[in-house]
Amino acid sequence: MAFYIALFLTGLANAAALFLVASGLSLIFGVTRIVNFAHGSFYMLGAFIGVTLMQVLPGAVGFWGAIALTGLAVGLIGALVEIVVLRRIYRAPELFQLVATFGVILVIQDLALMIWGAEDRLGPRAPGLRGVWRIFGEPVPKYDIALIAITPVILLALWYLITRTRLGILVRAATQDREMVGALGVNQAWLFTGVFGLGSALAGWGGALQLPKGGADLLMDFNIIGAVFVVVVIGGMGSLPGAFIAAVLISVLNAFGVAFLPQSTLVLMFVVMAAVLIVRPYGLLGREEVAGEHGQVGAPETPIRPYGPRGMALTTLLLALLAALPGFAEPFVLTLVIDIVVFALFAASLHFILGTGGMVSFGHAAFFGGGAYAAALLVFHTETPMELAFLFAPLAAGLLALAIGWFCIRLSGVYFAMLTLAFSQLVWSLAFQWRSVTRGDDGLINIWPADWLNGPLPYYYFTLILGVGGILTLRHIIHSPFGYALRAGRDSPRQAEAMGIDVRRVQLVAFVLAGMMAGLAGGLFVFSKGSVFPTELEIAKSFDALIVVFLGGVKTLAGGVVGASFLTSVEHWLTRLEYWRLLLGLVIIALVILMPEGIVGTLRRLALRLRRSDEEVSR
Amino acid sequence: MTEILRAESLRKSYDGFLAVDGISFSVREGELKALIGPNGAGKSTCFNMLTGQLKPTAGEVYLRGARITGRPPREIWRMGVGRTFQITGTYRSMSVIENVQMALISHHRRLFSFGPRAWKLYRGEALEFLRTVSLEDQADRPCSVLAYGDLKRLELAIALCHRPRLLLMDEPTAGMAPSARIELMQLVADIVRDQGLSVLFTEHDMDVVFAHAHHIMVLNRGALIADGSADEVRRDPRVQEVYLGGGTLFKEAGDA
Numbered sequence: 001m002a003f004y005i006a007l008f009l010t011g012l013a014n015a016a017a018l019f020l021v022a023s024g025l026s027l028i029f030g031v032t033r034i035v036n037f038a039h040g041s042f043y044m045l046g047a048f049i050g051v052t053l054m055q056v057l058p059g060a061v062g063f064w065g066a067i068a069l070t071g072l073a074v075g076l077i078g079a080l081v082e083i084v085v086l087r088r089i090y091r092a093p094e095l096f097q098l099v100a101t102f103g104v105i106l107v108i109q110d111l112a113l114m115i116w117g118a119e120d121r122l123g124p125r126a127p128g129l130r131g132v133w134r135i136f137g138e139p140v141p142k143y144d145i146a147l148i149a150i151t152p153v154i155l156l157a158l159w160y161l162i163t164r165t166r167l168g169i170l171v172r173a174a175t176q177d178r179e180m181v182g183a184l185g186v187n188q189a190w191l192f193t194g195v196f197g198l199g200s201a202l203a204g205w206g207g208a209l210q211l212p213k214g215g216a217d218l219l220m221d222f223n224i225i226g227a228v229f230v231v232v233v234i235g236g237m238g239s240l241p242g243a244f245i246a247a248v249l250i251s252v253l254n255a256f257g258v259a260f261l262p263q264s265t266l267v268l269m270f271v272v273m274a275a276v277l278i279v280r281p282y283g284l285l286g287r288e289e290v291a292g293e294h295g296q297v298g299a300p301e302t303p304i305r306p307y308g309p310r311g312m313a314l315t316t317l318l319l320a321l322l323a324a325l326p327g328f329a330e331p332f333v334l335t336l337v338i339d340i341v342v343f344a345l346f347a348a349s350l351h352f353i354l355g356t357g358g359m360v361s362f363g364h365a366a367f368f369g370g371g372a373y374a375a376a377l378l379v380f381h382t383e384t385p386m387e388l389a390f391l392f393a394p395l396a397a398g399l400l401a402l403a404i405g406w407f408c409i410r411l412s413g414v415y416f417a418m419l420t421l422a423f424s425q426l427v428w429s430l431a432f433q434w435r436s437v438t439r440g441d442d443g444l445i446n447i448w449p450a451d452w453l454n455g456p457l458p459y460y461y462f463t464l465i466l467g468v469g470g471i472l473t474l475r476h477i478i479h480s481p482f483g484y485a486l487r488a489g490r491d492s493p494r495q496a497e498a499m500g501i502d503v504r505r506v507q508l509v510a511f512v513l514a515g516m517m518a519g520l521a522g523g524l525f526v527f528s529k530g531s532v533f534p535t536e537l538e539i540a541k542s543f544d545a546l547i548v549v550f551l552g553g554v555k556t557l558a559g560g561v562v563g564a565s566f567l568t569s570v571e572h573w574l575t576r577l578e579y580w581r582l583l584l585g586l587v588i589i590a591l592v593i594l595m596p597e598g599i600v601g602t603l604r605r606l607a608l609r610l611r612r613s614d615e616e617v618s619r
Numbered sequence: 620m621t622e623i624l625r626a627e628s629l630r631k632s633y634d635g636f637l638a639v640d641g642i643s644f645s646v647r648e649g650e651l652k653a654l655i656g657p658n659g660a661g662k663s664t665c666f667n668m669l670t671g672q673l674k675p676t677a678g679e680v681y682l683r684g685a686r687i688t689g690r691p692p693r694e695i696w697r698m699g700v701g702r703t704f705q706i707t708g709t710y711r712s713m714s715v716i717e718n719v720q721m722a723l724i725s726h727h728r729r730l731f732s733f734g735p736r737a738w739k740l741y742r743g744e745a746l747e748f749l750r751t752v753s754l755e756d757q758a759d760r761p762c763s764v765l766a767y768g769d770l771k772r773l774e775l776a777i778a779l780c781h782r783p784r785l786l787l788m789d790e791p792t793a794g795m796a797p798s799a800r801i802e803l804m805q806l807v808a809d810i811v812r813d814q815g816l817s818v819l820f821t822e823h824d825m826d827v828v829f830a831h832a833h834h835i836m837v838l839n840r841g842a843l844i845a846d847g848s849a850d851e852v853r854r855d856p857r858v859q860e861v862y863l864g865g866g867t868l869f870k871e872a873g874d875a
Binding site for chain 1: 670672691692693696697702704708709710711712713714717720721722724725726729730731732733734735736737738740761762777780781
């Protein structure tokens with residue numbers, strides 16, 4: 001019994017930092033509608049700045065003073081990021097800002113590496129709270145008890161701030177209707193900056209407060225961001241008490257999971273999230289997102305048309321160039337093009353459901369990695385001929401998409417995104433922890449193509465034909481009646497339902513199609529590399545695809561493909577440098593600010609403007 | 620004339636608030652019938668229960684004798700009931716004619732067709748429908764740049780695509796200039812006469828209602844207080860109390 005109580009207390013203590021970080025994210029999302037991927041980075045900054053300050057400031061006053069100062073410092077950094085980067089792109093398409101926050105993650109990672117080095121830092125013990133207390137005979141660290149006491153105080157303080165102060169009224173009003181708040185004469189820019197700063201400060205405090213338990217390292221940002229999103233979603237976006245309950249729930253479950261079912265720890269919280277979302281689609285204390293509540297941000301998409309003669313000619317020229325490439329290019333260029341085509345197909349499949357269908361998936365890697373693993377497992381365990389195993393990649397990914405999609409499409413917006421993320425984490429943990437089948441992080445190796453394809457040249461053409469074929473198929477479908485039905489369901493689900501369109505069925509079919517294409521990309525990938533590891537199923541892989549779709553332009557048809565080609569090429573050149581993340585992050589941020597409609601969208605706008613001024617001159 | 624639609628004791632309550640309080644009525648074939656009432660009387664709620672957007676708390680809806688209560692909107696649409704909304708819901712990313720083509724694609728059951736180019740399908744037919752509402756000049760403009768009154772007309776064209784036997788129009792002329800209102804309702808009246816379809820519509824403009832409706836129903840605070848010809852309704856003392864006694868609606872209609 002005592003052991004259970006001790007576990008419970010450990011869980012409660014762990015909830016403190018998680019709740020702080022999650023409440024910050026929830027606050028930022030509620031007011032600014034930014035899905036802040038970089039929130040984990042602010043948490044990491046909090047930990048490193050905290051360690052440094054604690055070394056400088058002595059004693060108990062120094063320790064707690066350092067924590068307080070850390071929050072302020074991180075809050076200032078957050079406000080700076082908001083002013084310099086985010087403020088410029090609020091008018092961009094919805095969710096575009098997450099690309100910018102992804103750039104911020106990369107920049108902060110390398111800056112932290114530069115300043116604090118690659119070594120993990122141990123956090124100092126809290127003065128006066130070094131030992132343990134015995135509770136029913138079980139040792140419980142004194143600092144844990146202090147954290148348990150602090151957490152409700154933080155909740156109360158935040159609750160007071162939100163419900164009783166003027167700032168709180170503004171925040172709540174902006175959460176409900178930010179346009180109205182603007183119309184009532186509130187300076188939105190500074191409200192957003194303030195809220196972003198406050199949210200970042202909360203993350204910073206979370207990072208500093210957990211120091212005596214965890215320390216500081218360079219992987220903290222990605223390690224916590226998953227849990228934070230889970231907490232915010234389980235609690236209900238924008239609900240502080242919800243985030244509190246969810247943080248406690250997840251932390252306590254995790255403490256018990258570590259003790260009794262260590263294999264479950266990676267996936268436990270995602271299982272809980274999936275269960276909660278299936279029963280309560282808007283989280284424990286969240287409220288339903290009313291359709292159109294956030295308004296259409298930015299210009300509406302313009303009607304689409306297949307390429308005219310000029311576009312066709314350019315595409316043909318590009319394809320001819322790619323087909324002739326082996327004649328004059330060096331081998332590494334061929335490898336690069338294979339990578340580009342594979343990633344472009346993967347991105348195009350996400351773009352299909354995201355751009356045309358309006359379904360933002362945060363877990364698309366499940367189908368890419370799923371396809372790769374399906375083929376690899378067949379080859380590895382049953383020595384299936386490559387041709388057959390390869391066919392299995394899109395098939396298995398499609399079936400997986402059917403299963404996952406069946407649960408997810410009943411949700412929309414951020415909740416849809418998070419449920420797809422949860423399911424992809426399930427798939428990932430399966431690959432990671434079911435060692436007897438998947439060999440865990442040792443990966444599956446020696447997965448080579450059949451003899452007639454084995455070699456750079458045959459495989460290059462194989463990839464080119466299937467990859468480009470897949471992309472063109474998706475494009476064709478976008479212009480078909482089905483593609484139009486998908487777009488109708490995105491533009492106005494009510495109207496679509498009122499003209500006989502079964503929106504959910506259309507979306508499910510699209511989801512499965514996208515899954516199959518991602519699986520095809522995964523199949524091409526695994527036989528080109530000869531191996532597959534759980535990294536192909538990670539959150540980071542899903543985010544990569546998201547980033548390039550937005551970078552290329554959501555509201556354009558070529559966005560995914562162009563974004564993928566751009567990012568793969570840039571990464572290829574930059575990764576030779578020591579601080580490539582910093583540079584890549586800066587490139588992404590610059591692109592986001594300069595081209596808020598994505599590469600293709602902005603180029604198209606420029607071309608339109610040029611054509612118009614031509615016409616004016618000729619008149 | 621046989622009846623095409625019948626509502627029996629239709630009721631909708633939200634957390635104890637009774638939005639529609641057990642109303643019964645019917646619409647007959649070839650009839651142009653208006654449902655009027657002050658703001659908040661429950662007109663839209665009533666419409667949404669008829670076409671499946673809302674599930675009634677109690678009561679039944681019959682279409683040509685077949686029970687359709689609680690069926691999803693798309694099934695009711697397939698049974699020949701068209702619908703336009705108070706706030707238009709067109710597809711902003713498509714051109715005007717593509718909006719109509721979308722409805723035709725659905726009508727011809729080609730939604731899960733992956734082969735043809737959608738913008739080439741049923742273009743001629745779609746142009747005909749646009750001509751009916753005099754929008755053919757704007758066929759290829761993006762839908763997002765249309766004026767509000769034109770959107771209302773586009774909605775009508777879309778609603779006619781599956782050749783409905785019954786059309787439910789929720790405030791078809793809201794937000795239009797007075798002359799355009801008369802014109803649009805005249806168009807609807809012509810369609811009713813030529814094609815023999817039935818129309819049930821809500822409207823705040825009493826000139827429009829009394830000029831065109833064959834029959835008028837009056838809804839007040841969720842209850843049906845009158846159902847009859849224009850003259851009967853005009854003379855009904857309870858209607859006079861709601862409209863003239865309160866003195867809001869006739870004036871409002873003139874201002875709007």
